Amino acid sequence: MSRIRARNEEKIIRAASRVFAEHGYAATKTADIAELAQLPKPNIYYYFGSKENLYRAVLESVTEPLLAASAPFEEHQDPLTALTAYIRAKLLISRDYPYASKVFASEIMHGAPHLPEDIIQRLSGQTRFLSERLSQWMEQGLMARLEPKHLLFAIWASTQTYADFNWQITMALGKDELDETDFDQAAEVITRMVIEGCRVSPLAEA
Template sequence: MSRIRVKNEEKIIRAASRIFAENGYAATKTADIAELAQLPKPNIYYYFGSKEKLYRAVLESVTEPLLAASAPFIEYRDPVKALTAYIKAKLLISRDYPYASKVFASEIMHGAPHLPEDIIARLSEQTRTLSAKLNDWVGQGLMAPVNGHHLLFAIWASTQTYADFNWQITMALGKEELDDGDFDQAAEVITRLVIDGCRVKSLTEG
């Protein structure tokens, strides 16, 4: 794939993420995406074929990082290390893919009418795997007796909010946009709430 094609596809996906997030799927016009991307409208169809396929590309641009975020659960046997890295990864998705994250959240809130079945299957399998891992740590006495699914839901909500409610957060902090320091502080607070609140133990602890 040529560098020009890759660059143009990335520009279109970034622009589409913002337009879909602001207008919703039905109200989004490819002409608006092309204008924001500063590319001719025919380029949208040349690279993606249709609005539906472009929407899927936007969803994939964030679901792939979401799926990759579970890597710490495989990489680390230690629940403290795994949860700390997972929370940070989830926050970085909100930082790096803010509009695509909003598109994904909106899709879920509307019952996932456009979310492809293969993506649903992969996300569902990830959820089962992570929940089972959390429940296994509970069984080993490395965590308080909490439900793995509901702990995941709490982590998702607390990390996703930095994308979905970015305007409210920046207003509360009195700044135009969040910086890396804000996300570092968010990671510290959320991690502490999870580790201390669920009494998560490191494998190195007695």
């Protein structure tokens, strides 16, 4: 892929994320996306073929990072390290993909009518893996016994809210936008809630 094509596709996806987030799938016009991306309207169809394909590209732009966020569960045997890194990764997705996150959240809230089956299967597989990993740590006595999927739901809700409810959070904080300090503080609070609330213990050194 040429650099020009990659740059234009990124601009279109970024613009489409915002327009889809603000207007929804049905009400979104490709002309509005092209205007925001500062590209001719035919470029939308040249690069993506259809509004449906572009919508899928927006969903993939956030689902790929969401899937990659589980890497700490694969890389670390220590639940303290893995959970700390996982929470941080989830917050960074809210920081870096705020509009795409809102599009994804809206899609889920409406019953995922446009979410491709392959993405659903990958996300479902990730949830099973994360749940099984948490269960293993519970069996090892490294954290309190509780329903692992509900723990995941709590982590998702507390991290994704920084994208999906950004307006409410910035209003409460009295600022126009969140900065690095805000995300650092959010990571500290959420991590402490999970680690201390679930009584997570570090893996003993051999």
